[in-house]
Amino acid sequence: MTAFGEWTLVHGLPAFSYTMDQERDPRASWDPILDPPTRRHVVHLGNRRITLVADNYGRFDLFDEHTGLRWLTRETGVATAGGLSTAGSTTERLFGPAFAVVRVADERVRLERTVLCPEGEQPWVLIRLRVRNLTDEPVRLPLTEEWQSRPADVRLISGPAPAPDPGLELELIGGERTRAGRLTIPLDVEPGGERTVELRYGLLGEDAQEIGGTEESLAGLAARLPRAHAGQAPEAEREVPWHAALLTGGACADGVLGGHTLDQGSCYSFRHGFNGAARDPLQHALPLVYTEPDLALSVLRNTCAWGSPDGDLPYALGPDKSPWTDLFRPSDQNLWALWLAAEYLAATGDVAAFGADVPFHPVHDAPPVPLGEHLRRQFRFFADVVGRGDHGHVRILNADWNDLAISRSGAPAEDMVERGESVLNSAMAAWVLPRYAALAERLGDHATGKEARGLGATLRDLVAGEWTGRWFRRAYGPGVVVGEDDLWLEVQPWAILCGAATPDRARELLTTIEATAAAGSPLGARVRWPALPGGKAGDGAVWYAINMTLIWAAAEHAPELGWSWWRRMSLASHAAAYPEVWEGTLSGPDAYLPPEAARPGRTWDLADLGVAMQAYPVANLHAHAQPLLAYLRLLGVVPDGSGRLHVGGGASFGSRALTVTPDGHGRLAATGHVELITPSGSVSGAGPLTW
Template identity: 30%
Template sequence: MVRENRSYGSGNFGDWITDAHGLPCYEYLCNQTEDPIAVSPVEVAWRSPTDHTHQIGNDRIVAAASNYGYIQVRQDEGGARFLNDYKPDSGFFGAGLGYLSDGEEVLSTYYPGTGKSFDRFFGTGYLRKQTAGKNYSIDQTIYAPFGDDPVLISEVIVSSQSPHTANLSWVEYWGCQPYEFSYQAFADGHLSTPFGTQVIPEEVARLRRELAAGYEHRFERLSASAGMLESKRLLSAPSPHLGVAMQEEVASGSSALPNSSAVQQSSAAGEDALPPPTFLASLDHGPVRCLTDAASFFGPGNVLRHTGAAGPESVLVPAEVLHPAGLGSIVPGYGIPQEIAPDDLSTTGPESALILFKPFILEAGQTQTLRFIYGYLPAGFRVTELLAKYRAQAAGLFAKSCAAWKDEGIQLAVDADPWVERETRWHSCYLRSGFTYDDRLEEHIVSQGQVYQYCIGYQGAARDPLQHALPLIFGQSDLAKQVLRYTLKTQAADGSLPYAMTGHGQIVPNLAAPSDLDLWLLWLASEYILATRDNAFLEERISRWPAATEGQALTVHECLARAYRHLVDTIGTGKHGLLRGGGADWNEQIYFRNLPENLRDQIGRESESVMNAAMGAYILDHYARMLRYAGDLGSARDAQVQAEQQRNAVRAQWTGKWFKRLWLGDSTGWLGADRMWLDGQPWAILGDCATADQRKTLFQSIEELLRKPSRVGAQQLSSPVDWPGVMPGESKNGGVYDTLDGPLIWALAANASVAGPGAAYEEWQKNSRAHHADTYRDVWYGIWSGPDVYCSSQSDHAGQTGFDPGLTDPEARRRPNNYRGLSWTAWPVMNMHRHAWPLYSAAKLLGVEFTEEGVNLAPAIPRPQYRFHSRLLGLEKSVRGYQGWYAPQKEGKWTVRFKLPASEQPLTQQSINGKKQTATTQAEGVIQFSGTSSVEEPLSWSLSYD
């Protein structure tokens, strides 16, 4: 059903609006307890099928905010976990819930379903809930203050519609039972069944909660009646065990899951025995009462009445919010003066929580604001300092935080398409608010998120944060640099990078080690240094983790050289001159799907990746540019030679319509001769591997076989392959990936004269959240965030993400190798590819390419007026022409090469740092000029028609 009068890109779950601070906000309007479109196919051990999640956070803390009104706070120091488990039938309700009572009327900020006034807003960095009753209304906003503090603020505005003065009570609930993202538990949750080895979600969840049950909580009162501090220690942990089926798989070499000894090592050091303490306090004057017994507060009937109406019989879906049974014991009756009873901090088991009771008087028709602070205390943070800081600025803090988000990251505004500005602001917030802090490696990091982090339990693969950091170069470049440091600290002595990390600095073993990770590292490092001109970073020393003496520390320059040598010498090339594929490149599935197990070792030795080679043709050239800028001319020449060798090797794999994908060895031969894989094709264009005629044919093939058939971004495959257990058009059998479509947008923009002047912008739009939400209106996880892959038009589930057939077809569970137990619908949002690539490719729509001398620009947005803004670089187009700026970190003289779109009339005037000159157009519509910048002043310029 299409609901009318909604903003473009709103889908059928709500409406995009602009909030009071001028920021995008999604007003969530769906009643998920009754509307069938709200149900996603998912194993209920992972999540409720009607639970729709929004992300809030800052540089350190991340919270998953539910359409039911609760949140779960993620904390990574000591190992990633949720601090607030959500399992209603066990008495765990997440966090951020509030209850207002006068002794008679009770209002709750947990979504009640039908028949109640309740509004929800997913804002830029916040969750807002509004509800109203007979005499009172509540407006609760939970947000993470902009910056690096591990805290959330709950701001509650209570308004009276009563004709009488009232003695009211507010109860603030934040659960404190953790839920570990234990990779050990995920590994142990692979069990043997009559139909093969499967992930058993119930077993994974049971093991994780069994671990959490081993924590003992300790509570203490904070000074000045502010609130309370909770600390926990692990008294006992489950004995680590490796499933029999996994042992068999590891012994046979048939699994990419970790081997037994590695899992045991991870378990021994990966579980945090003393996590950082948490706290909950009032930021207002006046007394509060502290309680920890959540079981008594909610009572045996729980806070929810459950029904199976909106899903399978086992699904717990709230039909009605019930009053907590213990609320009456702490709230005086109507009209009775408030008296604070003694604290009760005696409950310390799994049933405990942080519960604050705050009494206050509200005059008839008046409004009062209550503020609370929740957080955790990693090393370097003290609760007294945080309380003092946020009490001092509490009143104006939310507005200040919103103002900071408004100025964050890359912003693109297109007058003809007003939704574009909304979307890029949203992406900038989501990307930065996805950061956490790893106290073992002592750097901020942005994981891929989604199922990988929240279900499997690891931060990986290494290539993913390296991609996510690319657009941060334009805004918060220090975070991009920290991602580089984090990655280099995990680099082995031979230059290799680990596939993924888990626990408290534990490496996740992977039997099919990817061969492409060095390329992503060299790309980000080169892009960062060329863009910001921070070549001093090359001399910074990196100590290999977990520890190294000062003498063992290498410079960033040396670490990058080690990665380069690992790529060239260890990964190396095969018989066709292409970089080897090893056991996997970006697309690990094509190395083992539907291939005999006895060939896997041979494939690992002999495979060659056209995708790696095409990437190498561009990235090694870019690395050479950076080395020339840094003055390392000898290494630059070597990298350039290697780039040219890869370029020539790719050219030899032309099929007549596209480039092949992969050489799997003498026994198997070529993959990609009979069908087109998008993997690597854009890189072949960007790396200058295709002749002029080939480029024209390749763009035509991409258009006809991959772009036109898909209603959203370009699909990965021209026709699916026959892979057991992977449906056509899903996952890496023809899905739609931002990681592939981002480079495609870039290639289309860089070749507008061949691909078409509007092709790049059209593809950028097709990959947008707005277009997906407008095309697949009943898919909730396409609106404000999404997974790393969508099902293409080749799939029966187009517009959704991949899920196991067994979730909708019970017979599929009984077919061997057809049911894995983990679907991407288990956590289909908060994948950072969906937010990083639209931002980085927005810069590529302007033709941004950083060089040794400066920056090249070649706009490819076919609109009369638009504005691209970031701290590093800006470009604005108006009816008079273009203007822009470049603001690197160091002063210097920079050359700008501006290529005017072929359809536009020549620009005749230019102004460089305020000095007007006549503009001279060179060959192919290029205008070249130079100017200086300082640390305080950017290089500013304009080009006009008169």
């Protein structure tokens, strides 16, 4: 239970029953900071093309990213049956993993409206209206479904602005179609009887395919979502399928670059108008390797297509999908592509995928090359252009993972950009590069594999030398050492994962983090300790992406801490700590402010720069991807530097791609030859493998 309602099951799927009367309950009001206070609470649902935004008033938005960032409708979509309307503050509202239900009744009839994103890539929603006669007499009434097209293109930073009519249509399935957005069906309902009407709304175009109904789509959804059970974290049974649904619901078939985009969403896409950074879709796709590997590959191909022929990836894409390089030039982007590619190959054995052509961004007017060549060029860009600094660490450029690393370093920004070095990126590269080396070797590029493996080993040894006696240093600049006297969390897990810490040192460091950065924080470890005062820009905030690597690092060396930190990452933990905060109930931002902040349990803002996560604090895909990947790592699912996939146990996970049981048995639906390291020993081969 929270102030907003409680979890339940619908069609065997997790769903949330929203019971708050937002007009009367003062806890409903919240402040987006960049916009006026509001009582509207939303959740984002979707398929592989359309995003449905359902709210607590029974209204909906539709968002489409196929050719650009565009709202198709805003706060619309209402059904009426006689005098009943599904729009209001006291109707029964239910949010499911790809659908929303509104129920309302009077003394004569009961109206139930389900709006569903159908399975697949359809750019429209299914609508099912059920009218039940509650009386002993026949009832005749008009049943009306109405939407209003309110298109708006999201402009960079400045937000939505009116856009041309996208051509939305409403269709009674098997009957009338209209662009007016309103259809009325006369109904006669027998005493105690029920009538069902199904419609669809969206970009119907010339689509004449046979349309499956709501029940068929719900059955497909239930079959697609993974299942989980963990005695160490009972929340997993509900949250793993929920996160998987909202993560994949953020995907969109890309009509410009091909493949599927899987951007962060939240304030970045929906209010500020950009898809960035490039690392984000790549890391969001990592857990999909084990649930929907075809989508993981599609996201990898799409993100590689952002780039240029020299292997550079832009920081972000603008609202029209053009490269946006004006703000940040981070030094870590290529590593995420190499990581996703290596993990995909280790889990699927799909060598053929790396021989298929992938384009470069159209602005470069360059011919496509195979995916494997994209990755080779990205490695070359990382090794030769990003390069290393005076201490041998990876150059920081004007940011690494942390956009504020330069400004918080204590060194002049110009000096850090020119000569700064990131121990974080050295540690991450020391883990990623051996895995990429295994991929390159399997593709026959032994020279690149040897170079990548050697560079990874060199960086690992350098990171090992950054131990201060309590933690690992964070960065170097001209005359500046960052992280000598304060703990920067983001580098610590990677130092453990890459092997720079001995097992004893790893356990010591994890214990230190629990006693410092994680102390007293119900949602996870702070990114900085001691935290800087204020925390408006995220100093000391609890970041999903960093707590994921922390849980992963603990999985081998201190699993009890890993499970404890996973539970703190859960929606259940946020609801228990902050039951009156909507963000964190069903979805969330990329980071939460810690308990000592002015707005604990909410998220960061840079209001003086016109940017705020708090302006759109839900539907950030880190809130869904990171718990999934962290859960898999706790089960020992991880690739090694030889290209093998390790799979453990201790809890259960089941999807169409991978099954793991608590006793270490399992099944992998590989498409090519793979090698597994399991509790039962090595298993190798092509096709479905069991152990």
